[in-house]
Amino acid sequence: MTVLIDLILLAMLVITAFRIIYIKDLFSVVMLFGIYSFLCAALFVTLDAVDVAFTEASVGAGISTVLMLSTIAITGRKEKLSLHSHTFATLIVLLTGGALIYGTFDMPLFGLADNPVHEHVAPRYIETSPTEIGLPNMVTSVLASYRGFDTFGETVVVFAAAIGVFSLLGVRGKPTELLAQEQGLTQHKVLRVVAKISIPLIILFALYVQFHGDFGPGGGFQAGVIAAAAFILYALTFSLRKAVGVVSPRFVKYLAPVGVLLYASVGLVSMLNGANFLDYNVLAADPVDGQHYGIIIIELGVGITVFSVMLGIFYAFAGQVEKANVQ
Amino acid sequence: MSLIFEHFNHWVVVILMMIGLYIVITANNLVKKVVGLNIFQSAVFLMYITMGKVVGGTAPILAEGVTQYSNPLPHVLILTAIVVGVATTAVGLSLVLRIKSAYGTIEENEFQNKEDVI
Numbered sequence A: 001m002t003v004l005i006d007l008i009l010l011a012m013l014v015i016t017a018f019r020i021i022y023i024k025d026l027f028s029v030v031m032l033f034g035i036y037s038f039l040c041a042a043l044f045v046t047l048d049a050v051d052v053a054f055t056e057a058s059v060g061a062g063i064s065t066v067l068m069l070s071t072i073a074i075t076g077r078k079e080k081l082s083l084h085s086h087t088f089a090t091l092i093v094l095l096t097g098g099a100l101i102y103g104t105f106d107m108p109l110f111g112l113a114d115n116p117v118h119e120h121v122a123p124r125y126i127e128t129s130p131t132e133i134g135l136p137n138m139v140t141s142v143l144a145s146y147r148g149f150d151t152f153g154e155t156v157v158v159f160a161a162a163i164g165v166f167s168l169l170g171v172r173g174k175p176t177e178l179l180a181q182e183q184g185l186t187q188h189k190v191l192r193v194v195a196k197i198s199i200p201l202i203i204l205f206a207l208y209v210q211f212h213g214d215f216g217p218g219g220g221f222q223a224g225v226i227a228a229a230a231f232i233l234y235a236l237t238f239s240l241r242k243a244v245g246v247v248s249p250r251f252v253k254y255l256a257p258v259g260v261l262l263y264a265s266v267g268l269v270s271m272l273n274g275a276n277f278l279d280y281n282v283l284a285a286d287p288v289d290g291q292h293y294g295i296i297i298i299e300l301g302v303g304i305t306v307f308s309v310m311l312g313i314f315y316a317f318a319g320q321v322e323k324a325n326v327q
Numbered sequence B: 001m002s003l004i005f006e007h008f009n010h011w012v013v014v015i016l017m018m019i020g021l022y023i024v025i026t027a028n029n030l031v032k033k034v035v036g037l038n039i040f041q042s043a044v045f046l047m048y049i050t051m052g053k054v055v056g057g058t059a060p061i062l063a064e065g066v067t068q069y070s071n072p073l074p075h076v077l078i079l080t081a082i083v084v085g086v087a088t089t090a091v092g093l094s095l096v097l098r099i100k101s102a103y104g105t106i107e108e109n110e111f112q113n114k115e116d117v118i
Helices: A002-022 A026-046 A050-075 A086-104 A122-132 A138-146 A148-169 A189-212 A220-238 A240-246 A249-272 A287-326 B002-026 B030-052 B072-103
Strands: none
Touching: A002 A026, A002 B002, A002 B030, A026 A050, A026 B030, A050 A220, A050 A287, A050 B030, A050 B072, A086 B002, A122 A138, A122 B072, A138 A148, A138 A287, A138 B072, A148 A249, A148 A287, A148 B072, A189 A220, A189 A287, A220 A240, A220 A287, A220 B072, A240 A287, A249 A287, A287 B072, B002 B030, B030 B072
């Protein structure tokens, strides 16, 4: 049964991706890409990667769709006819694809328990992490503790991307006269009521995902994105001005490094206690308790950074759209 | 027949990756190129998650009476990669916006021959 669902989802994925090639209307392309991401998320669930599915659903179908829509709001929704040589592209793609497919015959078969990828490191994570870290969710244990350095690096990369976007597009410190006139979807009563009901629930859910990530699927990355999505929904339905009044761009700008610094400070505290950077065992008398404290704090740091980066990027894009509308 | 099922995921990954590559090569519009890059990227994600799956296993969250878990390591790598992916996509899209404001167009063949105005 799972295999059947898997096959159907994969086929739908290919059909969606294939349609994107030929559609010239960018609005449809972006919408199809949202569907594509959601199918990906469903596929990740059937492949047992619930944490990844969570992230893909909130990021792919949520944030990146909004960012692409705000881009085409400025750049226009029609793609002009391409002058590129399609036969040349087809030839390259077929050659590369053929070589890759030829390569898959040497790959280990799908889903066998003794594949090389399951032989090294993973058994140790699966067998000892529940007692050594004391968390049932192994993904969180690996993410936050065993590979804490990696995750720290990723958080810094997300922060760096925010710096890139802010320096390219600029982010306002405070609302300007551009935002003076009232906007938002004033005519759409149903949307406004539904948004009003669901926004508190989305924020509550984000907090649940943040602090329950040690025990079930979830964690700082997902929670940050979900919380940012709640504020983006608020900005889209009730005008950017109101959203900026609740969480100002200046606040978001200062909040982004706070998460990274919180993460790094946990590492420094463990160094001051005589252990290695990000070794949580020394944070409490009992190593397992220390791991708990460390993971909760660094997940909070990740959540804060991801939330503020996503919201800040949205503000930067929305500010550009407003500017284009005024002109 | 079993060969098809055992490699089907890998083949779909290759097909998706090639669709992404094709869009990146042929698309004239920069936003569509970014979409193509994202499809290419998600094919890589799918590859990792496919490798982590163990048939008969469950999600790597400790539960009573479960002996076989799927591999948590690819999940961790891809989870963070997705969030980094959207952050870098945002950087790409903001470059597109700057190109629009500098050249007035984001169609590749239209700004390619213009003088460098930035």
